[in-house]
Amino acid sequence: MRYKKIREEELKNKVGADWFKQFDTTEILGNIDFTVFPKQDSLFGRTPLLWAEAKTGDFDIPTMFVQLILTIGKARTFDKTLPPAFLGAFDFKKIAFVDYVNIQDIFYLNDFNWNVTSSNHET
Secondary structure, eight states: OTTTTOOHHHHHHHHHHHHOTTSBOOOOBTTBSEEEBOSSOBTTBOOOOEEEEEOSSOOOHHHHHHHHHHHHHHHTHHHHSOOOSEEEEEOSSOEEEEEGGGTGGGGGOTTSOTTSOTTOOOO
């Protein structure tokens, strides 16, 4: 319960400092809550390692992933920058990861309304 009762921005800063200190977690990419990049540019540029949804309360992991997927899909972030190796979701007491390649097909569904608000995961 180390991160309980703090604001979302503080949660992201603390998770970045505590768990990803060897990486750059300061870059903001659209409306994605949390990103992880290598600190150094490589020959091929900076490939993101993680895009994540952050919540300050105690949330259901699938709900957090749905919000992240809706955020990415609506903005088509994957068309503007190279996608990461992983997607993640965390709140004040848990964190979960999924390989991006395992869900990337969702973003190419042509019969899905990507204009749905990302917080509307019931539709």
